[in-house]
Amino acid sequence: MIDGKVVLLTGGVGGAKLARGLAAVLAPEQLTMVVNTGDDFTHLGLRISPDIDTLLYSLSGLSDEERGWGRAGESWNFMAALRQIGGADWFQLGDADLALHVERTHRLAGERLSAIIADFAARLGIATRIVPMSDDPVATMVLTDEGELPFQRYFVARRCEPRLQSVRFAGADAARPAPGALAALADPDLAAIIVAPSNPYLSIDPILAVPGLAAALRGRAPVVAVTPVPGGEAVKGPTAKIMRELGLGVETATIAQHYRGVIDGIVIDDKDDAATLPPGLGVTSSDTLMRSAGDRARVATTALALAARLRR
Amino acid sequence: MIDGKVVLLTGGVGGAKLARGLAAVLAPEQLTMVVNTGDDFTHLGLRISPDIDTLLYSLSGLSDEERGWGRAGESWNFMAALRQIGGADWFQLGDADLALHVERTHRLAGERLSAIIADFAARLGIATRIVPMSDDPVATMVLTDEGELPFQRYFVARRCEPRLQSVRFAGADAARPAPGALAALADPDLAAIIVAPSNPYLSIDPILAVPGLAAALRGRAPVVAVTPVPGGEAVKGPTAKIMRELGLGVETATIAQHYRGVIDGIVIDDKDDAATLPPGLGVTSSDTLMRSAGDRARVATTALALAARLRR
Numbered sequence: 001m002i003d004g005k006v007v008l009l010t011g012g013v014g015g016a017k018l019a020r021g022l023a024a025v026l027a028p029e030q031l032t033m034v035v036n037t038g039d040d041f042t043h044l045g046l047r048i049s050p051d052i053d054t055l056l057y058s059l060s061g062l063s064d065e066e067r068g069w070g071r072a073g074e075s076w077n078f079m080a081a082l083r084q085i086g087g088a089d090w091f092q093l094g095d096a097d098l099a100l101h102v103e104r105t106h107r108l109a110g111e112r113l114s115a116i117i118a119d120f121a122a123r124l125g126i127a128t129r130i131v132p133m134s135d136d137p138v139a140t141m142v143l144t145d146e147g148e149l150p151f152q153r154y155f156v157a158r159r160c161e162p163r164l165q166s167v168r169f170a171g172a173d174a175a176r177p178a179p180g181a182l183a184a185l186a187d188p189d190l191a192a193i194i195v196a197p198s199n200p201y202l203s204i205d206p207i208l209a210v211p212g213l214a215a216a217l218r219g220r221a222p223v224v225a226v227t228p229v230p231g232g233e234a235v236k237g238p239t240a241k242i243m244r245e246l247g248l249g250v251e252t253a254t255i256a257q258h259y260r261g262v263i264d265g266i267v268i269d270d271k272d273d274a275a276t277l278p279p280g281l282g283v284t285s286s287d288t289l290m291r292s293a294g295d296r297a298r299v300a301t302t303a304l305a306l307a308a309r310l311r312r
Numbered sequence: 313m314i315d316g317k318v319v320l321l322t323g324g325v326g327g328a329k330l331a332r333g334l335a336a337v338l339a340p341e342q343l344t345m346v347v348n349t350g351d352d353f354t355h356l357g358l359r360i361s362p363d364i365d366t367l368l369y370s371l372s373g374l375s376d377e378e379r380g381w382g383r384a385g386e387s388w389n390f391m392a393a394l395r396q397i398g399g400a401d402w403f404q405l406g407d408a409d410l411a412l413h414v415e416r417t418h419r420l421a422g423e424r425l426s427a428i429i430a431d432f433a434a435r436l437g438i439a440t441r442i443v444p445m446s447d448d449p450v451a452t453m454v455l456t457d458e459g460e461l462p463f464q465r466y467f468v469a470r471r472c473e474p475r476l477q478s479v480r481f482a483g484a485d486a487a488r489p490a491p492g493a494l495a496a497l498a499d500p501d502l503a504a505i506i507v508a509p510s511n512p513y514l515s516i517d518p519i520l521a522v523p524g525l526a527a528a529l530r531g532r533a534p535v536v537a538v539t540p541v542p543g544g545e546a547v548k549g550p551t552a553k554i555m556r557e558l559g560l561g562v563e564t565a566t567i568a569q570h571y572r573g574v575i576d577g578i579v580i581d582d583k584d585d586a587a588t589l590p591p592g593l594g595v596t597s598s599d600t601l602m603r604s605a606g607d608r609a610r611v612a613t614t615a616l617a618l619a620a621r622l623r624r
Contacts, residue, residue, distance in 0.1 A: 045418040075389050081411035085435045087418075095407035099393035102414075106357040106399075123397045 002304045004030070004191030004221075007184050011036040011203025012051040013068055014236060015196030016058040018226060018303070021296030022194065023059055025304070028127030032184035034213075036198070037113070037132045038140035038169055038206030041152050043091050044082075046101040047108055050152075051203065052117055052132060053100055060124035068236070071096050090157045114178045131180035133207045139170040140206055151202070160238040164245045167201055172209040177216065185216040192307030193217055195225035197288065199239045200258050201246070208262065217262065222282070222310035224265040224303050227252040230288045231271030253277050265306045267299065282310045314616045316342070316503030316533075319496050323348040323515025324363040325380055326547060327508030328370040330538060330615070331440075333608030334506065335371055337616070340439030344496035346525075348510070349425070349444045350452035350481055350518030353464050355403050356394075358413040359420055362464075363515065364429055364444060365412055372436035380548070383408050402469045426490045443492035445519045451482040452518055463514070472550040476557045479513055484521040489528065497528040504619030505529055507537035509600065511551045512570050513558070520574065529574065534594070534622035536577040536615050539564040542600045543583030565589050577618045579611065594622045 006026060010019055010033055022031055033055060040049045057063035057071055064072040074094035083089050093101065100120065107116045112135040121130050140151040144162030154160060184190070198204055208214045217223055232251045234240040240250045248254045252268045253276035259266075265282030268274060274283050284306040290296045318338060322331055322345055334343055345367060352361045369375035369383055376384040386406035395401050405413065412432065419428045424447040433442050452463040456474030466472060496502070510516055520526045529535055544563045546552040555562045564580045565588040571578075577594030580586060586595050596618040602608045 044414050045421065046414065071393075075387055075407060077387050077407040078390070078410050078414075081383075081408035082415060085411060085415055085432050087411060087415045095387060095389040095410075096393035098390050098407075098410060098414075099397060099399060102356050102358065102390075102410075103394060103397055103399045109357065120397050 002026070002030075002191050002308050004189040005184065005187045006031050006191060006304065007193045008033045008196055009193065009204060009207050010034070010051070010055070010196035011198030012039070012054045014228060015051075015198035015203065016054050016063075017290040017296055018194070018196045018300060019055055020058055020293075021290065021298075021300030022304075023128050024293065024297050025300050032129040032131060032180070034131050034133055034178075034181045034184065034207060036203045036206050037134060038138050038172075038202070039151050039155070040137065041139065041150060043093075043152070044088065045105070046098075047105040048091075048101050049104065049113070049117075049132070052130065053097070055130055056100070056117075056120055056124055056126065059121075059126045059128060059130070062124070070094050091152060112178075114180050118180075129180065129184070131178050131184065133178060133181060133213060134175040134210050135178050136171065136175040138172045138175050138206055138210065140202060141168050141170050142202075143167070155202075155238075160241060164242050167205065169206045169209040172206065173211065175210045177210050177213045181213060182216055185213075185220055190221040191311060192221050192304055193223040194303050194307070195223065195259065195263060197226040197228035197235070199228060199237060199242070200255055201239075201242055214262065222264045222307040223262060224267065224282070224307045224310070225255065225259050225263045226267045226299060226303055227255055227269055227272065227288060229255060230269030235289065251276065256281060265310050267303050267306060282306055314338070314342075314503055314620050316501040317496065317499045318343050318503060318616065319505045320345045320508055321505065321516055321519050322346070322363070322367070322508035323510030324351070324366045326540060326549065327363075327510035327515065328366050328375075329602040329608055330506070330508045330612060331367055332370055332605075333602065333610075333612030334616075335440050336605065336609050337612050344441040344443060344492070346443050346445055346490075346493045346496065346519060348515045348518050349446060350450050350484075350514070350521075351463050351467070352449065353451065353462060355405075355464070356400065357417070358405075358410075359417045360403075360413050361416065361425070361429075361444070364442065365409070367442055368412070368429075368432055368436055368438065371433075371438045371440060371442070374436070382406050403464060424490075426492050430492075441492065441496070443490050443496065445490060445493060445525060446487040446522050447490050448483065448487040450484045450487045450518055450522065452514060453480050453482050454514075455479070467514075467550075472553060476554050479517065481518045481521040484518065485523065487522045489522050489525045493525065494528055497525075497532055502533040503623060504533050504616055505535040506615050506619070507535065507571065507575060509538040509540035509547070511540060511549060511554070512567055513551075513554055526574065534576045534619040535574060536579065536594070536619045536622070537567065537571055537575045538579045538611060538615055539567055539581055539584065539600060541567060542581030547601065563588065568593060577622050579615050579618060594618055
């Protein structure tokens with residue numbers, strides 16, 4: 001497949017598909033996932049890390065594939081009882097899912113998020129390293145025509161309906177990269193950095209906003225993105241809507257432009273037009289929709305092959 | 313039944329039976345329950361009030377009668393998921409039960425426990441006032457032959473197995489009575505104060521240890537206890553075992569002696585011997601076992617009648 005180590009930069013559900021593909025085709029010790037924590041927030045006093053948890057569930061086989069988020073076989077008796085006593089019910093917390101939030105919040109009193117997540121992953125039988133982008137809090141804030149909203153308010157409570165004007169990452173300036181992320185990027189065996197087909201503006205940009213992380217990406221190994229808008233359509237989520245609201249053309253070329261200076265190559269979809277891409281980028285085309293394990297492994301392999309080609 | 317207001321001092325499961333009896337025979341505005349919070353503790357970062365919650369569940373009809381604690385129809389998916397990630401599993405937290413703990417902990421950041429519990433009770437359709445003995449933390453600590461243990465460690469994790477030597481109420485000296493408790497005891501219409509058949513050493517003594525509460529009991533209205541050891545046997549829980557370990561005779565007379573200076577009368581069981589009681593106490597005898605709603609109402613009525621008699 002590929003010799004050496006691989007770092008994946010990823011957000012939530014979209015990225016988790018490629019994460020599973022990479023985990024399937026690489027040895028566990030080859031792969032480190034650096035995960036967006038800009039979506040993290042405190043709800044009912046509990047510290048919630050949606051993108052990390054999505055990965056934990058996806059990679060351990062616990063995720064609900066049909067619903068697209070959370071755990072399979074989840075029950076909702078906590079939410080019903082919470083509603084009964086007048087608690088905030090705009091954010092759904094499954095009974096089993098709560099265990100991650102309660103235990104994480106409890107342990108954060110004395111431990112770094114990195115250490116807690118590494119332990120959770122090990123307990124769930126995940127051999128791949130999952131590393132938050134930072135152990136310091138960063139909060140993605142969305143400026144909309146209804147004012148500035150914390151990410152989950154925008155994403156869950158308001159279902160991305162307000163018109164997005166800009167995004168900022170509160171706390172990013174002071175956030176230090178998680179030691180595990182820096183270590184993975186400094187590994188002399190690093191052979192590829194893959195940018196998952198997550199939302200660039202909401203899921204990947206927060207990672208790049210952590211000082212030291214964007215810098216640590218450069219010159220180490222080829223950086224290859226996978227398009228999140230194959231054929232000009234977002235597979236899931238608000239990426240296309242957001243691009244329109246930002247006045248951007250919904251196409252892979254826009255994504256390539258957005259990642260200029262960060263990526264060396266991009267996996268475009270067979271439906272995309274390579275001619276519109278900025279010059280100087282390595283390009284491979286594939287069917288990038290990931291419906292099955294086979295799809296996921298194929299896209300992962302395609303991205304790794306492009307990185308290998310760019311390395312020579 | 314009885315004219316005027318009634319205050320019940322109560323702990324958990326044993327007291328909740330009499331609490332239900334009193335709630336059944338009195339108008340809601342007549343009754344205030346002052347509840348032990350010495351069992352309260354912080355577990356997994358969540359603030360848990362076992363005795364208050366037992367009352368909330370009992371009085372709202374949500375309690376699991378068969379198991380004897382917690383909510384009926386409870387599910388345990390949180391605990392299973394917590395175990396999966398290595399969380400502490402010695403204290404059982406049901407999925408629906410968690411709602412009280414999460415919401416209480418969340419609201420305690422800005423509100424008094426009294427206010428939160430009043431709101432929970434109202435949301436659960438409970439018209440009777442439920443008031444913690446104090447809004448300040450008091451922690452019942454049990455000195456045993458294994459050293460000093462926080463109450464829940466002794467009661468739940470160690471199942472009351474260590475030999476009890478003494479009990480202290482950490483924080484009680486600095487704790488102020490909850491305003492609602494003082495108000496109920498200062499009510500000019502106060503006609504009776506009932507001491508539930510809860511464990512005197514672990515459930516009622518913490519209430520009496522709050523400075524100002526024991527004083528506020530005196531001279532306001534007759535104080536009547538219901539024996540927790542009818543015929544020399546504890547109905548449930550460790551009362552008899554603890555009395556033996558303290559070198560005390562397991563009989564109602566010991567309880568009456570223990571409450572000397574606090575109570576004016578006692579409801580003893582038909583199996584008890586009134587002749588052994590300390591002199592000067594008002595006494596009524598009844599079948600004090602409460603298996604049915606009828607039993608609960610009868611014992612409540614008996615206690616209220618004794619108070620009414622002592623008032624004349």
